[in-house]
Amino acid sequence: MGSATIFFWLQLPNVTKNYRTALTITGIVTLIATYHYIRIFNSWSEAFTVASKDGGDYTVQLTGAPFNDGYRYVDWLLTVPLLLIELILVMKLPQAETVSLSWKLGLASALMVALGYPGEIQEDLSVRWFWWCLSMIPFCYVVFTLAVGLAEATSKQPSPAAASLASAARYLTVLSWCTYPFVYMVKSVGLAGPAATMYEQVGYSLADVLAKAVFGVLIWAIAAEKSAVEESGKLLPN
Amino acid sequence: MGSATIFFWLQLPNVTKNYRTALTITGIVTLIATYHYIRIFNSWSEAFTVASKDGGDYTVQLTGAPFNDGYRYVDWLLTVPLLLIELILVMKLPQAETVSLSWKLGLASALMVALGYPGEIQEDLSVRWFWWCLSMIPFCYVVFTLAVGLAEATSKQPSPAAASLASAARYLTVLSWCTYPFVYMVKSVGLAGPAATMYEQVGYSLADVLAKAVFGVLIWAIAAEKSAVEESGKLLPN
Numbered sequence: 001m002g003s004a005t006i007f008f009w010l011q012l013p014n015v016t017k018n019y020r021t022a023l024t025i026t027g028i029v030t031l032i033a034t035y036h037y038i039r040i041f042n043s044w045s046e047a048f049t050v051a052s053k054d055g056g057d058y059t060v061q062l063t064g065a066p067f068n069d070g071y072r073y074v075d076w077l078l079t080v081p082l083l084l085i086e087l088i089l090v091m092k093l094p095q096a097e098t099v100s101l102s103w104k105l106g107l108a109s110a111l112m113v114a115l116g117y118p119g120e121i122q123e124d125l126s127v128r129w130f131w132w133c134l135s136m137i138p139f140c141y142v143v144f145t146l147a148v149g150l151a152e153a154t155s156k157q158p159s160p161a162a163a164s165l166a167s168a169a170r171y172l173t174v175l176s177w178c179t180y181p182f183v184y185m186v187k188s189v190g191l192a193g194p195a196a197t198m199y200e201q202v203g204y205s206l207a208d209v210l211a212k213a214v215f216g217v218l219i220w221a222i223a224a225e226k227s228a229v230e231e232s233g234k235l236l237p238n
Numbered sequence: 239m240g241s242a243t244i245f246f247w248l249q250l251p252n253v254t255k256n257y258r259t260a261l262t263i264t265g266i267v268t269l270i271a272t273y274h275y276i277r278i279f280n281s282w283s284e285a286f287t288v289a290s291k292d293g294g295d296y297t298v299q300l301t302g303a304p305f306n307d308g309y310r311y312v313d314w315l316l317t318v319p320l321l322l323i324e325l326i327l328v329m330k331l332p333q334a335e336t337v338s339l340s341w342k343l344g345l346a347s348a349l350m351v352a353l354g355y356p357g358e359i360q361e362d363l364s365v366r367w368f369w370w371c372l373s374m375i376p377f378c379y380v381v382f383t384l385a386v387g388l389a390e391a392t393s394k395q396p397s398p399a400a401a402s403l404a405s406a407a408r409y410l411t412v413l414s415w416c417t418y419p420f421v422y423m424v425k426s427v428g429l430a431g432p433a434a435t436m437y438e439q440v441g442y443s444l445a446d447v448l449a450k451a452v453f454g455v456l457i458w459a460i461a462a463e464k465s466a467v468e469e470s471g472k473l474l475p476n
Contacts, residue, residue: 009248021252024244031240031241064289066288066289066290
């Protein structure tokens with residue numbers, strides 16, 4: 001995540017002014033994730049000890065300190081609206097549409113994260129499902145808007161290469177996003193204990209790398225392609 | 239806060255020279271806040287432990303170390319005058335007015351913070367109210383000056399978009415500022431103990447995000463809009 005940030009910001013001079021705000025935000029998303037993954041790492045290390053007695057097998061023990069999943073949700077609360085905004089900005093829609101889409105998707109996605117958290121910290125399975133269902137309402141709104149609404153914007157990109165990259169970014173968003181509700185369900189279907197926590201953390205981490213770093217590389221590729229088109233003067237009207 | 243700093247400073251080349259000082263200060267305000275929030279986080283972690291015995295429920299315990307609210311007041315002493323100055327600078331008033339407003343609002347707001355601190359660290363409710371009342375005198379002066387005095391400056395902005403952004407920044411200041419005296423009152427009305435401390439910290443933190451990071455984004459938007467107007471040569475006389 002931290003390396004991705006550095007890559008995006010070092011590429012800023014290589015794109016035209018039109019895409020610098022998108023690329024700046026792309027790097028901020030992975031920076032915020034870097035910070036929270038360090039917090040998650042430390043919290044994980046404080047919650048579990050791995051040790052071997054007398055040179056025997058290593059065993060994992062609870063230390064008594066909690067593993068704080070709150071860092072993940074604070075991360076998402078900040079990064080999920082921002083990564084939707086970076087996608088909207090790189091599409092270069094008319095300004096009024098950019099502002100209105102940013103507000104709608106930004107607020108809906110923050111609401112989605114906020115509604116997920118009360119269920120995540122619950123042991124009671126029915127309460128977990130209740131918050132999962134509530135959170136899925138803004139989730140479906142965002143994913144539907146991206147899958148359908150932005151299809152039109154994709155077709156208006158200035159070159160076939162830009163259009164196919166924009167389309168890839170749109171589908172990567174939908175795919176990586178759909179991972180999260182399934183990972184959330186790991187504990188809701190009755191799995192518990194250290195193994196469930198481990199599967200959940202591996203799942204969320206993989207989805208985060210796709211949704212932030214890999215997605216960011218696509219945003220950069222779109223910005224670079226559109227900058228090349230603009231600089232060669234082949235810009236089609238949009 | 240840290241991400242906001244990086245965003246503002248990476249945007250420096252994208253605005254004209256007229257607004258770079260305002261944008262630099264905007265980033266300094268959130269940088270100073272980042273530093274103090276790390277101190278506050280560490281002080282909080284040292285004051286409380288969360289642990290579960292034998293896998294039972296987690297409980298919060300006082301460690302005996304104090305939670306030091308002084309970091310917040312040192313932060314405000316530095317950032318509050320600076321964020322008023324960034325607002326004045328981005329308005330681009332005549333130079334004499336810029337200097338005189340910066341001194342008046344800067345000193346009044348520093349006095350406001352300094353008068354609030356002796357009450358904040360008091361348990362005695364009547365002493366708390368005494369300092370609250372004293373602090374409200376410079377508070378009212380600053381909020382009144384912003385709400386009324388800068389209305390005129392707002393109407394002189396070079397484009398309708400810049401005027402509406404400047405007006406939004408002015409009202410966000412008034413709104414976020416008015417949060418602080420109410421949060422201060424949480425303990426003055428007799429609430430005490432860990433719950434009161436928690437509400438107070440959540441309240442101040444939310445107000446800080448609005449007054450520094452969200453406010454900064456508005457300052458950047460004003461600077462970007464006015465730069466675009468200047469660069470397109472459509473600058474109206476002001």
